[in-house]
Amino acid sequence: MSDQTLSPAATHPGRDAGDNRSFIDDFVELSAFGATPAGGVERQAATAEDGEMRSWLAAWLDRNGFTVEFDRVGNMFGLREFAPGAPWLLAGSHLDSQPRGGKYDGAYGVLAAAHALHRVVRGHETAGTVPGFNFAVVNWFNEEGSRFKPSMMGSGVFTGKIPLEKALTTTDVTGVSVGEALGAIGSLGAGDAFGDGTGRQVGAYAEIHIEQGRELDKSGIVLGLVDSTWGANKYEIAVTGAQSHTGATAIADRQDALYGAALVVVALRELADRFGEDLHTSCGQLTVYPNSPVVVAREVYLHLDLRSPSDDLLDEADALLRRRFAEIEVQADVQIERRFAHTWKGQQYQSEGVDLAAQVVTDLGVSSMKVQTRAGHDSTNMKDTVPTVMLFVPSVDGVSHAENEYTTDEDLCTGVDVLTEVLHRMAGGALS
Missing domain, CATH: 3.40.630.10 (Zn peptidases)
Structure with a gap:
């Protein structure tokens, strides 16, 4: 046989x-x-x-x-x-x-x-x-x-x-x-x-x-x-602001890293809504420092991902996200640093x-x-x-x-x- x-x-x-x-x-x-x-x-x-x-x-x-x-x-x-x-x-x-x-x-x-x-x-x-x-x-x-x-x-x-x-x-x-x-x-x-x-x-x-x-x-x-x-793009994001007192610091004077991070999370969902089922986005992990109830956050680290069946759409979404990051830096008075953690086509x-x-x-x-x-x-x-x-x-x-x-x-x-x-x-x- x-x-x-x-x-x-x-x-x-x-x-x-x-x-x-x-x-x-x-x-x-x-x-x-x-x-x-x-x-x-x-x-x-x-x-x-x-x-x-x-x-x-x-x-x-x-x-x-x-x-x-x-x-x-x-x-x-x-x-x-x-x-x-x-x-x-x-x-x-x-x-x-x-x-x-x-x-x-x-x-x-x-x-x-x-x-x-x-x-x-x-x-x-x-x-x-x-x-x-x-x-x-x-x-x-x-x-x-x-x-x-x-x-x-x-x-x-x-x-x-x-x-x-x-x-x-x-x-x-x-x-x-x-x-x-x-x-x-x-x-x-x-x-x-x-x-x-x-x-x-x-x-x-x-x-x-x-x-x-x-x-x-x-x-x-x-x-x-x-x-x-x-395909997928996974990112590690650092949002950096300035630590301060939640009660004493005027809203206009705050560099709230958590506020900036929240805008990033919303931006991800807005991207998904824009492209429909051809793009999945998420923030799967978020770490806040110092994570105290009376302190404006100085740093937030996020893990984000974009996924799509189209590599071209993935590139377009990446460019739009990068542009939105620049706007969030001005809006929240923070700095956003990003790097690819893992990517595949x-x-x-x-x-x-x-x-x-x-x-x-x-x-x-x-x-x-x-x-x-x-x-x-x-x-x-x-x-x-x-x-x-x-x-x-x-x-x-x-x-x-x-x-x-x-x-x-x-x-x-x-x-x-x-x-x-x-x-x-x-x-x-x-x-x-």
């Missing part, structure tokens, strides 16, 4: 009730790490909760025949090698979460990849065949970017977009560096898992994730085939990967539609270096980054079924 011929286990991946039950049981177990009272999780990157979750995954991988390694930025790999020198097929997502975030975001994709690759291995063992790729489950470090900025840090370092030393010396708000935090949870590797000098080269990547939007849920569609990503996923996923869902009788991802994912980094497939399962009511994030067990299991068959065909050379 050739590698491209489907074994019974792969032809009907996950249709065995025991496989699906095992996946849901494991998902319930992993969701207990960092669980919040309202049903979400909080395990920000390299916290104790993230470390406990990583230990659980390491034990699962070890029990199921994978060898666990960490690279120098804390990316975690579960390795199954069949042929030294053969390319590696990676699949995964991330285990870190937002503060009081949802339990599906990221974690589903890691566990789905682990179960799917294990099923593919089992199918080859049953058939007595050897896949054309070696396999690796990956848990990317700090995808969320909540504790350490920017987001997608682990895959950014892995793909050469973020210098390793810059990532390791990045600090959180308390001054703890990435390197120190990873060392504290035992996730700081001594070398690289892949690339020059390791003898391992990545040949392809696949990721499944909850949609975090409403398109699939509204349409009653089970699988999203991601064919493109929105809107791009297409490889059409061959989209076509492969479309054929799989057709063969398995699963409803699907092509979708864009407005959010950033580790796959948006990986697609720039290797053939990549990105899949979505529905998010009920489009809720994400919140404790009431929810995807049905049935959709979770269908997603694992589809991912299993996609990986089986990728391992057979479908994207070579």
